[in-house]
Amino acid sequence: MKPAICIEMLYPGLSAPEKIQKIAARGFKYVEFWGHGDKDIEALRSVCAQIGSEIINFSANRKGSLVDSTTHLGIVEEIRASLDVAKKLGTKTLMVLSNELGEGGRVMDDFARIPDLVKRANVVEGLKKIAAILPRDFSIVLEPLNTVLDHVGNFLSGTAQGADILAEVEDPRFGLLCDFYHMALMGEDPVTTAKTWAPVIRHVHIADYPGRHEPGTGGGRWLETLRALRDNGFNGYVGFEFSPAGDSDLALEAVGKLWSEALGTGFMA
Numbered sequence: 001m002k003p004a005i006c007i008e009m010l011y012p013g014l015s016a017p018e019k020i021q022k023i024a025a026r027g028f029k030y031v032e033f034w035g036h037g038d039k040d041i042e043a044l045r046s047v048c049a050q051i052g053s054e055i056i057n058f059s060a061n062r063k064g065s066l067v068d069s070t071t072h073l074g075i076v077e078e079i080r081a082s083l084d085v086a087k088k089l090g091t092k093t094l095m096v097l098s099n100e101l102g103e104g105g106r107v108m109d110d111f112a113r114i115p116d117l118v119k120r121a122n123v124v125e126g127l128k129k130i131a132a133i134l135p136r137d138f139s140i141v142l143e144p145l146n147t148v149l150d151h152v153g154n155f156l157s158g159t160a161q162g163a164d165i166l167a168e169v170e171d172p173r174f175g176l177l178c179d180f181y182h183m184a185l186m187g188e189d190p191v192t193t194a195k196t197w198a199p200v201i202r203h204v205h206i207a208d209y210p211g212r213h214e215p216g217t218g219g220g221r222w223l224e225t226l227r228a229l230r231d232n233g234f235n236g237y238v239g240f241e242f243s244p245a246g247d248s249d250l251a252l253e254a255v256g257k258l259w260s261e262a263l264g265t266g267f268m269a
Helices: 017-027 043-049 069-089 118-134 160-168 180-185 190-197 221-229 248-263
Strands: 002-006 031-032 054-059 093-096 141-143 173-181 201-207 237-240
Touching: 002 248, 017 031, 017 043, 017 248, 031 237, 043 054, 043 069, 054 069, 054 237, 069 093, 069 118, 093 201, 118 141, 118 160, 141 160, 141 201, 160 173, 160 190, 173 180, 173 190, 180 190, 180 201, 190 221, 201 221, 221 248
Parallel strands: 002 031, 002 237, 031 054, 054 093, 093 141, 141 173, 173 201, 201 237
Antiparallel strands: none
16 A cells, blocks of 8 residues: 545645645655646656656546446547546556536536436446556546535445446456545445455545545544555555645645554655
8 A cells, every 4th residue: 555645635826746846745755636637747747757756646537427428439538638648647547437527526417317227327338438448557446426515416426336337347457446535425434445345446535524634634533444445455545635724734744644653654655
């Protein structure tokens, strides 16, 4: 297991390369972000080469919804473009969602007119279309989101639901992105989820709840959750994707302390 930091909500006002430099100065080598469309890719590549940081994950598509098969062609084309960017950055994992999100994470369309069984079938079909263009050494992670606060109307909203879809896709390059903040808001206990689904989980996101701030600001049992992931075979990246409650440096310090206490290793291990 290795810790990664999502740059998006940290150090407001700084550019993406500046954020990566700040994060590296706090001892974190691995970073991730949301969409690449608003990023200077050459600047990202350059700063990572200079300071030894690695971009390990970003969103594969920001338009279209897997639940709606009429958008699949556009999704596949956007993912082709994202793969080109990923190759430039040395990134091997890309995120996908069931529904398109708009400003502030709002679900653009809940597709209430489409029955849930058809939505599920469309997600499976869409992932298989992505599989057809996905290089052998890349991974796709499918992320469920909470529908009670941040993403009302999103189709994919549970760990078991996501695992069931991936079982039908049946491709080792595909896995689950388990965001414990989202799943906790959906009523899942993070420790139980880690113990149960670690073999299916390919990538992790952590933010405390409520509030979506750094660990230690809410009710999450993060020591036990990290240890449960490790003890049940998860060996991927744990992405800390949160909005700092105050100072970004202090928030990253809290992440480092948690990681060391939970696993007995330094940030870079």
